[in-house]
Amino acid sequence: MQTTLKIEGMSCEHCVKAVKTALEETAGVRSALVSLKDKSAVVDHEEGVTPGALKSAVEEAGYETV
16 A cells, blocks of 8 residues: 655755655655655555554654645
């Protein structure tokens, strides 16, 4: 499955890496493609992963989801 998240607060490639790492460390996530330009992340994950779990990972990394 794939989920797309809109992310606010990223301003550089360090931010992109922090969000990517936080998402990919979430149980059940296979990969995350994070775009600074689009302010978004496309997350490939197993069926049991909820959008709430993905949003929590982003927020714990210090960024906001909208």
